[in-house]
Amino acid sequence: MPLTPGKAVLYDSEKCIGCRACEVACHQWNSLPADDTSFSPDYTNPPHVTSRSWTTVTFHELGGGDGKPPLWVFVKIQCFHCLTPTCATVCPTKAFHIDPLTGAVVWDPEKCIGCKYCIEACPFDIPRLDPSTKRVVKCTFCVDRIQHGIPPACVQACPTGALYFDDYDRVVAKAKELEAKGRIVYGLREVGGTRFMIALPRGVKPEDVGLPSPVTKKPGYAVAPVGAEDYWGYAATILGEWGAVGVVGGLILAGLWWREKRMRERRSGGGS
Amino acid sequence: MTVAGPELVWGLLIAVYLYLGGMSGGMWMAAFAAEYSGRDEYLPFTKTAVYLAPVLLAVGTLLLVLDLARPSREPLGLLHIMNVFNNPTSIMTLGSIIISSAIIWGLVTAVIYFANASRRVRLFFSFIAALLGFATAAYTGLLLALARDVPLWASGWLSWLFVTSGVSSGIAAAIVATRVLGELAPSYILPEFKKYRDKWAEVAEKAHSYDIKVMWMELAALVAWLLTVYIRYGPAPVTWLFTGIAGAAFAAYLVLGWALPVALYYLYPRKESWVNIYLGALLIAVLALALRYAVLTAPQLAELAAGLPIG
Numbered sequence: 001m002p003l004t005p006g007k008a009v010l011y012d013s014e015k016c017i018g019c020r021a022c023e024v025a026c027h028q029w030n031s032l033p034a035d036d037t038s039f040s041p042d043y044t045n046p047p048h049v050t051s052r053s054w055t056t057v058t059f060h061e062l063g064g065g066d067g068k069p070p071l072w073v074f075v076k077i078q079c080f081h082c083l084t085p086t087c088a089t090v091c092p093t094k095a096f097h098i099d100p101l102t103g104a105v106v107w108d109p110e111k112c113i114g115c116k117y118c119i120e121a122c123p124f125d126i127p128r129l130d131p132s133t134k135r136v137v138k139c140t141f142c143v144d145r146i147q148h149g150i151p152p153a154c155v156q157a158c159p160t161g162a163l164y165f166d167d168y169d170r171v172v173a174k175a176k177e178l179e180a181k182g183r184i185v186y187g188l189r190e191v192g193g194t195r196f197m198i199a200l201p202r203g204v205k206p207e208d209v210g211l212p213s214p215v216t217k218k219p220g221y222a223v224a225p226v227g228a229e230d231y232w233g234y235a236a237t238i239l240g241e242w243g244a245v246g247v248v249g250g251l252i253l254a255g256l257w258w259r260e261k262r263m264r265e266r267r268s269g270g271g272s
Numbered sequence: 273m274t275v276a277g278p279e280l281v282w283g284l285l286i287a288v289y290l291y292l293g294g295m296s297g298g299m300w301m302a303a304f305a306a307e308y309s310g311r312d313e314y315l316p317f318t319k320t321a322v323y324l325a326p327v328l329l330a331v332g333t334l335l336l337v338l339d340l341a342r343p344s345r346e347p348l349g350l351l352h353i354m355n356v357f358n359n360p361t362s363i364m365t366l367g368s369i370i371i372s373s374a375i376i377w378g379l380v381t382a383v384i385y386f387a388n389a390s391r392r393v394r395l396f397f398s399f400i401a402a403l404l405g406f407a408t409a410a411y412t413g414l415l416l417a418l419a420r421d422v423p424l425w426a427s428g429w430l431s432w433l434f435v436t437s438g439v440s441s442g443i444a445a446a447i448v449a450t451r452v453l454g455e456l457a458p459s460y461i462l463p464e465f466k467k468y469r470d471k472w473a474e475v476a477e478k479a480h481s482y483d484i485k486v487m488w489m490e491l492a493a494l495v496a497w498l499l500t501v502y503i504r505y506g507p508a509p510v511t512w513l514f515t516g517i518a519g520a521a522f523a524a525y526l527v528l529g530w531a532l533p534v535a536l537y538y539l540y541p542r543k544e545s546w547v548n549i550y551l552g553a554l555l556i557a558v559l560a561l562a563l564r565y566a567v568l569t570a571p572q573l574a575e576l577a578a579g580l581p582i583g
Contacts, residue, residue, distance in 0.1 A: 086420060092364035114341020116281045117364055120419040129281075134341035231420060238417045241428030241500070242410075249432070249489075 006103025007146055008171035008195040009155060010185070011076050012178075013204075015162035018043070018057055018074040025157030026055050026078075029142065049077055051130040054139040055154055060209045073201055075209045076163075078154070079126045079139035080187055081105045081195035086231040087118040087127060095136070103168060103195055104141030112136050121231075123191055123212060141195070168195060175199065186211055192230035280572045285339040287565040290412045291441075292332030293371070294434050295560065298442020299325040300378065300405030302479070304398040310391070313471035315464045317479060320453055321446040322385045322398065326378030329408065333371055363418045367411045374404035409438035416567070424509035424571045429497035434564075436490035441560035443483040444533075444553035447476050451550065480549045483556065484537045487530060512574040513566060522566035529559020 026032065035052045037045055043059040050056075055078035064070030085105045088096035095111035096118065098104070112135045118127045119136065127136045142152035150156065155163040164174060175185040178199045186206050187197035200206065303321040306314040359365055381397040389397075413431030420426065454465040454472060468475075502510050513522050533552035540548035 089359075089361045090363065090418070092359055092362045092368065094359040112342070115364065116341065117362075117419065119281050121421055123421050125421070129341055136341075234420050234426075235418055238414075238426065238428050242414065242417070242431050243428075245428060245432055245496075 005168040006099075006101070006195065007141070007165065008081075008103075008168040008197065009141075009152065010164040010171045010175055010178075010197045010199060012162045012164065012199045013073060013075055014183075014199070014201045015160045016057070016074040016076065017160055017162075018059060018072075019159065020057050021157040021159060022076060022154035022163065023053060023055055023057060025153040026139070027053070029145070029153035030054065030140070049079075049126055049128065049138070051128040051137050054078060054137070058210065062204065062208055071201070071204070073204055073209055075198060075200075075211070076154075078196060079105065079141070080124050080191075081139075081141055082123075082191050082230075083193040083195070084191070084230045084232075086121045086123060086191070089231050090117050090121045092117065099141075099143050102141060102143050102146050104143045104146075106140055106143055107136065107138065109133065109135045109137075125212075171197065279576060280569060282339070282568055282572070284565065285335045287568045288561065289332040289336045289339070290416075290434065290564040290568065291561040292328045292335075293412045294409045294438025294564070295441045295445055295557070296325040296329035296332070296378070296438075297374070297405035297407075297409030297435070298438035298440065299328070299446055300374075300381075300398070300401040300442075301409075301439055302443045302446055304395075304402035305482075306479075307391070307395050307398045312464075313468045313475055316454060316462065316468055316472070317446055317450045317475055318394075318398070319385050319462065319464065320450040321442070322378070322401070323382050324446070324449055325401070325405065325442075326375050326382060329371065329378065330375050333375065363411075363415055367415055370404065370407045370411055374401070374408045377401055377404055406435065409435045412438075422571045423505040424501055424512060424567070426504065427497050427500040429493055429500055430567070433490065433493040433497050436486055436493050437560050437563055440483055440486045440490055441557050443479055443486065444556035447479050447483070447553040448550060448557060451476065476549050476553075480537065480553060483553070484534060487534055487556070491530065509571060512570045515570070516573055516577065518566045518570035518573050521562040522570070525559045525562040525566060528555055529562060530556075 027034070032052050032054065035046050035050055038047075039045075040047050042061065044056065046053050046056050047058075048056060055076060058075045058077055060073040060075065061070040062073055081104050083103070085096060085098065088094075088098065088105060092115060093111045093113055095109075095113075096105055096107050099106045114129060114134050114136065116129060116136070119129065127138045129135070130137045142154075145152055151165040152163075155165040164171065166174075172188065175188050175197050179185050179188070182202055184200045184205060185197050186200060187194035190212075198211070200209065206212070299321040303318045303325070306318045306321075377397075378401055381401045384393060384397045410431050413434035414428075416422070416425040417427060417430045450465075451472065453462060454469070457465060459466045498510050498513070513519065533555045536548050536552045
């Protein structure tokens with residue numbers, strides 16, 4: 001945990017106009033090269049974060065039909081900067097750590113060996129392997145800016161004030177205000193809380209816009225009891241199951257072995 | 273090259289690593305069981321398993337290092353990951369310690385056997401090797417299960433599937449390798465092989481009959497694993513295991529690597545038969561790789577097919 005409550009960003013989807021200034025600002029501040037563009041059924045481009053685009057605005061057309069226009073929803077995706085980050089927990093070389101001042105989950109490219117475990121483990125599907133440098137990369141929360149008293153590049157570039165940046169406690173208070181007004185704030189509780197939170201438009205659920213709910217990132221899954229907690233809750237479930245199977249299975253095998261041994265002894269005893 | 277990488281996060285190299293890790297672990301467990309029986313005619317089988325296991329695991333570990341995006345960061349392979357003070361919360365750190373210990377202990381055990389140490393010494397070394405072998409095989413499954421974000425892997429049963437499959441493929445590979453070494457190796461290197469020549473068939477038959485029992489446990493673990501995933505996540509992840517290239521690999525494992533050897537065993541019971549024992553063992557040993565490949569790549573290939581980012 002950071003020395004201070006740290007910082008957080010609340011993204012208000014209702015204020016977002018999908019201009020993607022945040023994407024451009026992120027590219028500029030982090031000197032990221034351009035991504036190859038590709039067409040997709042909606043206007044989302046790139047379709048998810050990549051090693052060159054650490055944030056992307058996804059577009060979702062919900063409802064509509066029968067003469068009614070659809071609800072057009074924008075959702076900014078980036079690293080959620082979990083309070084208990086799975087990437088940092090599973091990384092064998094400790095390439096990820098929590099910045100003590102801001103609470104951001106930052107990474108050290110020199111420590112990364114490219115085992116890719118974080119890519120498989122992140123509940124939000126964020127880390128990417130940069131094919132040119134062979135290192136895993138992701139959003140840094142612009143800690144280098146925050147340390148100098150200026151907000152992250154995406155926050156500064158947003159023309160509509162959809163990105164609210166402040167101390168974590170204040171952002172949480174604001175998020176709860178929005179919740180009280182019937183909005184779902186994604187990230188307030190998921191995986192034990194995150195520093196990037198998404199206030200969805202009224203009536204929109206996380207799964208409507210492809211957000212993992214609770215933490216199963218791919219659409220089409222039933223609600224999952226595993227993984228809704230933080231990583232240690234998940235690990236305890238898996239390891240508990242593994243241990244229970246081992247103990248019960250071991251007892252059964254030991255019982256069978258003992259029975260066979262006894263029968264063998266009886267047979268040899270009867271023959272003598 | 274979607275099938276083997278590089279679009280996959282973990283591709284063929286990691287599948288082979290999981291396969292060899294399980295197989296070598298199974299060989300050590302089988303070697304201890306054979307040693308524990310106290311029957312001298314098992315010595316060719318035990319020695320084959322003890323000599324092969326550390327080599328297979330070392331090869332698997334080399335593949336793991338080669339799969340790292342930056343193996344040059346660690347010229348000595350896993351030494352950096354092994355540092356427990358680095359990140360003790362990472363299962364990968366624990367795994368690298370287990371695997372490195374298993375390779376080192378396995379090599380020492382091989383030397384002990386080569387030097388024809390007393391049975392008491394052999395029993396001690398093979399017991400520790402079996403423990404490390406079990407830990408290695410169990411780890412290969414837990415590594416995937418603890419990745420958290422892949423529903424198909426999210427079950428403790430997956431580890432038990434890899435343990436049982438590791439034992440079945442380890443015994444099977446040792447049966448085949450014992451026969452091959454017995455035929456080919458000069459007697460001054462492996463004197464017991466010729467000495468117990470008349471017992472080869474009996475030992476192979478006995479080992480194979482135990483292997484078939486393990487295969488039933490493997491099937492039970494497989495069913496329990498898929499049921500657990502189905503209950504937790506619904507049908508989607510399970511259906512991916514029956515789709516595309518991963519589905520073909522899984523079907524090959526089920527039909528050729530499980531059903532056919534088991535059917536052969538019951539069709540030709542208690543006979544030394546090339547078809548029953550050696551063909552069956554060969555199928556079990558080889559097709560265990562198809563299982564690892566299917567489990568590893570099914571969710572990744574499904575995500576690629578759906579146009580979703582892998583990970």
